Amino acid sequence: ETGVTQxxxxxxxxxxxxxxxxxxxxxxxxxxxxxxxxxGQGPQFIFQYYREEENGRGNFPPRFSGLxxxxxxxxxNVNALELDDSALYLxxxxxxxxxxxxxxxxxxxxxxx
Amino acid sequence: EDxxxxxxxxxxxxxxxxxxxxxxxxxxxxxxxxxxxxxxKAPTFLFMLTSSGIEKKSxxxxxxxxxxxxxxxxxxxxxxxxxxxxxxxxxxxxxxxRKLIWGLGTSLAVNP
Numbered sequence: 001e002t003g004v005t006q007x008x009x010x011x012x013x014x015x016x017x018x019x020x021x022x023x024x025x026x027x028x029x030x031x032x033x034x035x036x037x038x039x040g041q042g043p044q045f046i047f048q049y050y051r052e053e054e055n056g057r058g059n060f061p062p063r064f065s066g067l068x069x070x071x072x073x074x075x076x077n078v079n080a081l082e083l084d085d086s087a088l089y090l091x092x093x094x095x096x097x098x099x100x101x102x103x104x105x106x107x108x109x110x111x112x113x
Numbered sequence: 114e115d116x117x118x119x120x121x122x123x124x125x126x127x128x129x130x131x132x133x134x135x136x137x138x139x140x141x142x143x144x145x146x147x148x149x150x151x152x153x154k155a156p157t158f159l160f161m162l163t164s165s166g167i168e169k170k171s172x173x174x175x176x177x178x179x180x181x182x183x184x185x186x187x188x189x190x191x192x193x194x195x196x197x198x199x200x201x202x203x204x205x206x207x208x209x210x211r212k213l214i215w216g217l218g219t220s221l222a223v224n225p
Contacts, residue, residue: 043201045213102147
């Protein structure tokens with residue numbers, strides 16, 4: 001196990017609702033990246049937080065937003081859910097000194113009906 | 114636009130076979146290439162390759178990077194059913210934005 005935890009494990013929402021996903025990074029890691037992985041696809045980068053600030057963003061609309069807290073845990077918020085938001089959401093933590101190795105949490109499976 | 118392409122997308126072999134998975138990349142200001150294995154949920158780290166021509170090895174798995182031709186291969190020898198998974202490769206740039214650019218993955222099924 002990597003030490004990265006995510007909650008909840010599974011979530012079912014309806015269109016238009018809002019959702020908050022949570023991630024606790026591995027001890028000592030100061031960077032959290034969020035990914036969306038649709039069935040049969042590789043992970044798509046949503047954004048990354050480094051020391052509580054957004055440090056890069058992929059091609060996702062503004063209704064995808066996030067936070068990082070002083071303890072480096074993080075939240076991903078998605079507003080106005082759409083059916084296509086159904087996916088596995090992965091967070092990965094890393095430390096800037098590791099040069100890229102990211103440790104993934106188990107993911108949150110979001111289903112939008 | 115940065116991209117990572119993996120091939121084949123899907124592969125079915127018998128136990129004991131050797132497989133080679135391919136990953137080509139176009140990543141601006143490339144720094145490293147990473148391989149992950151994904152079975153059920155979270156990808157698990159396999160290798161990080163930074164230097165060209167230096168093979169990294171872990172048991173029956175090995176990987177090498179060619180920075181001139183912009184590709185990497187992942188070899189698995191004497192495959193076992195437990196090797197069945199999706200193998201993902203990702204390229205990383207050297208900038209402050211340390212995002213990974215992911216391929217679609219190769220789905221490997223090892224039959225007994």
